[in-house]
Amino acid sequence: MxxxxxxxxxxxxxxxxxxxxDFQKTWAPWAAAMIADLARGEKAVLAKAGQAVPQDLDRQIAHTVGFDLDNGAFQADSLAVAGTAYEVAQALSQVITGLSDSEVLDYLMPSKMSMTxxxxxxxxxxxxxxxxxxxxxxxxxxxxxxxxxxxxxxxxxxxxxxxxxxxxxxxxxxxxxxxxxxxxxxxxxxxxxxxxxxxxxxxxxxxxxxxxxxxxxxxxxxxxxxxxxxxxxxxxxxxxxxxxxxxxxx
Structure with a gap:
């Protein structure tokens, strides 16, 4: 056009x-840490409730948000590229069962210490x-x-x-x-x-x-x-x- x-x-x-x-330089390092933190948080809640803990939860989370864990980069069609945090949290609700939507959203809110x-x-x-x-x-x-x-x-x-x-x-x-x-x-x-x-x-x-x-x-x-x-x-x-x-x- x-x-x-x-x-x-x-x-x-x-x-x-x-x-x-720059999208990748800004958000990829934060996303890798966020995925690890969210997986740990979900696993802790599930374990405390005596529920089965998925061993590949971090990869399920990464797949949901369109993040390549092996290369440490967002995929071109990632929901995080153009979507809102609300939309990402809603998508993650299909994978995260032990945490509420608002708790998941908290993980998606970067602080000045976690993202530059x-x-x-x-x-x-x-x-x-x-x-x-x-x-x-x-x-x-x-x-x-x-x-x-x-x-x-x-x-x-x-x-x-x-x-x-x-x-x-x-x-x-x-x-x-x-x-x-x-x-x-x-x-x-x-x-x-x-x-x-x-x-x-x-x-x-x-x-x-x-x-x-x-x-x-x-x-x-x-x-x-x-x-x-x-x-x-x-x-x-x-x-x-x-x-x-x-x-x-x-």
């Missing part, structure tokens, strides 16, 4: 994980270039809003965004378009004058359904071929997109 991007735009919305942050965001190359410089060029910036993520804000603060870029919307902000989760539309409304920019940049089909579908310009980046788990049919253009990363957009080197 590659098309020209020369029509002026006024706002740019970004997904968070896989777009602002790894930004994509030249991110802050690229975002600052967009601000200087007059673009208004926002984040629309399927993560929780307060978690997203914490992550942006951790890497010192929170001040560059005027709006942050998460899956729990009252607008639903992508691929539903309402979060994107709410962000554009907050920025007072019409949807057709807004780019939505993301690494997953959920991001691009949300952009299309919102009437925005969908831009794909390759810092998640999807390939160029995966994204090309929904994206107006696919770039290597955010910096590559900004170089193209502003016609200036970073």
């Amino acid at each position: 590659t098309q020209t991007l020369n029509k002026p735009a006024k706002a740019i919305l970004f997904d968070k994980d896989g777009t602002l942050f 965001p790894v930004v994509v190359p030249q991110l802050k410089q690229a975002l600052e270039g967009l601000k200087q060029a007059g673009f208004r910036l926002g984040v629309v993520t399927n993560d929780f809003e307060h978690v997203a804000r914490e992550h942006l603060e951790q890497v010192n870029i929170s001040e560059l965004f005027e709006v942050v919307i998460g899956c729990d902000s009252g607008h639903g989760a992508k691929p539903a378009p309402e979060g994107c539309l709410a962000a554009a409304a907050h920025l007072a920019v019409p949807a057709p004058d807004t780019y939505m940049v993301g690494d997953s089909l959920h991001d691009l579908e949300a952009a299309q359904r919102a009437g925005m310009r969908p831009i794909g980046v390759l810092t998640g788990t999807a390939s160029r071929d995966d994204l090309a049919h929904l994206a107006a253009h696919v770039f290597a990363d955010v910096a590559d997109f900004v170089r193209f957009l502003t016609k200036s080197p970073l």
Whole structure:
């Protein structure tokens, strides 16, 4: 679906994980530890109740969330790539029987000690270039809003965004378009004058359904071929997109 991007735009919305942050570098180490912790917690509950304990529980959990334990990486079609923590917890309920859904969700909530965001190359410089060029910036993520804000603060870029919307902000989760539309409304920019940049089909579908310009980046788990049919253009990363957009080197 590659098309020209020369029509002026006024706002740019970004997904968070896989777009602002390198997905594998940020989340794979945390996921490996989370899977081990969750398996231990479930086994302890089952053993205490005198129930049979699956010996391959960690692999069952990994399979459910789409994580390759042997290679320490998320698979391209992982539910965790574009889904919400609620959706992951619901899927895990088919494997985890001793813990409640809320207890499983607790395991899926990373702390600052357990997860460190790894930004994509030249991110802050690229975002600052967009601000200087007059673009208004926002984040629309399927993560929780307060978690997203914490992550942006951790890497010192929170001040560059005027709006942050998460899956729990009252607008639903992508691929539903309402979060994107709410962000554009907050920025007072019409949807057709807004780019939505993301690494997953959920991001691009949300952009299309919102009437925005969908831009794909390759810092998640999807390939160029995966994204090309929904994206107006696919770039290597955010910096590559900004170089193209502003016609200036970073």
